[in-house]
Amino acid sequence: MDFIQNFPFMSIILSLFSGPLSSILNGKWAKRVNxxxxxxxxxxSGSVLAYVLGTGQGFVYRMGHFSAPWGNEIRVGVLEAFMALFFCVIMLLCMLGGVAEREKEIEVSKQNLYYIMVNLLLCSLLALIYTNDLFTAYVFVEINTISACGLIMIKQNGRTIEAATRYMIMSLLGSGLLLLGICFLYDLTGHLLMSNIKEQVQMLAATGQYHIPLVVSLGLMSVGLAIKSALYPFHAWLPDAYGYSTLSSAAILSSLVSKGYIFLLVKIFYRVIGFNVICESKVIHVLFVFGILGMIMGSVSAIQERDIRRMIAYSSVAQIGYIYMGFGLGTEIGVVASIYHILSHAATKSLLFVAASGITDASGGSRQFRDLTGAGFRNKLAGIAFTVGSLSMVGMPMFSGFISKLLFGQAAMGHTHKMLPTLIALAVSTVLNAIYFMKTVIRLYAPGSGEEAMVEGRVIHIKEQPAKSVALVFFILLNLILGLNSEPVIRLIESGLQMFD
Amino acid sequence: MNFANLLNNYAEAVAMILFGIGFSNLLLQKNLMKKIIGLNIMDTATYLFLALKGYIEGRKAPVVVDGIQSVEAYVNPIPSGLVLTGIVVSVSVTALMLSLTIRLYRRYHTLDLDEISTRLKKEGK
Incomplete structure (x- = not known):
């Protein structure tokens, strides 16, 4: 066994232990450790990715050297390693972009607690990506929920506590359903390791035995994870949680936490149940319908919003809808499009959150649209970054959002029943996206508005924030890379999905 | 529908009914304490289901005391392990929910989540 095969386990345990370590450090050192x-x-993760690409096949890491079906396992393929690398990059940039906000909004004595939560969140995300055991996945889903709740409520005012409570309630409903689904599946197959369950499920599906319990279990797990990742009818907690928490929390929550659950769902589809069984079941039609509803309704809510942060939050509902619509198509290329959209949305949404905070800083801290007029002239980099993010979300060529929309369109082409609804929903949703994002961009660059921000007659000065500027530049680059150089990424996703079997 | 199966597996049916009760309480109750009680009923129902699935009629708990080492003598130990893990998780989320409830109560002197929301909207912050 090569030494590099230890890296996935070591990265999980490293982030797990740096959490408790942060509790005895002060805020400044906790930040550096983080x-x-x-x-x-x-x-x-990068070296693991290079290793897996080099050997051309995934590997299984047995915890404590107990072999299947008794031991717990970590399984690494191209997609897992790539996701871990990507999540680390996004998380680092989100933490970098929100440094100033964290220092202002979190009490000094509680700064280190924030980094405990971030480290635990990273640990649980990595475990969700790498684990090969369904019950371990459930435990880390709960750790993910608890640390995300901590991220929301660390900025202490009534709004965030209420948002955290609502978030917890919805998340607990979701994890209850997920746990019940896992129990059903364990009851049917007698295994907890994903590969062992898959063998048994394939056998059951081939003989047609226990058809109804299998579908029920699949439905419970899908709905549970859909609730946790805020698919349309279950999104009520989302605008408050993203809109009022501190900047890095909002960026991390929207771009990573919900994506971790979705990635687990992909793993359940491919590694636990098997994609052929998924396509035959009716569960994907339900996901498809709610995905399309989310695409439209999320954008409609975003148009009505007067607060820029909440508008971006509602836009997340629409983007999550895209991802579930891709799953709902029930084809390989649909799933590829969804995974590409996970990447593109993670890169774009965190960019938008960080840019929006730069814009609101340049408008005297107000998030209301009427105060944002001309803010693009006052904070140039944030204005450019917001424009890039908006164009990417709308689906302009050159940016990452275009490629994912193109992939969704290609996936829908030639589909017997779902081609027309998908294409119509894509078109309508793009127009709606354009309405609210372009409305904001036009307001940012409204001609004739002053170079200086005037709030209640006072001129406000914008503080230079080098960390935020660096984060914004890297986010823009990431968007351009994903948009202009999509071929290798798509090939990576495809080979990763093949490695899942 | 075969109702005989329902009668044979009445314990599982009870677990599912309890799950439904807990789920709808967590979702629909306005009072935060009742929501938390619903959460606990829901989780406990899942553990009941798991424990039932691990139980095999006429066998004992898997602890070797009188030298019998045959697998046939004992029930499946894995569901018990899962239940234990699940209990730890549910205790920690319950504690977190209770602490959030205390925070909200100290601020707004009510346990009604909807009322808190309307008050927050009125404040407009």
């Missing part, structure tokens, strides 16, 4: 840990884990 940044270092994310960087180290990113480097490790």
């Amino acid at each position: 940044m270092a840990v994310i960087t180290v884990i990113g480097l490790m």
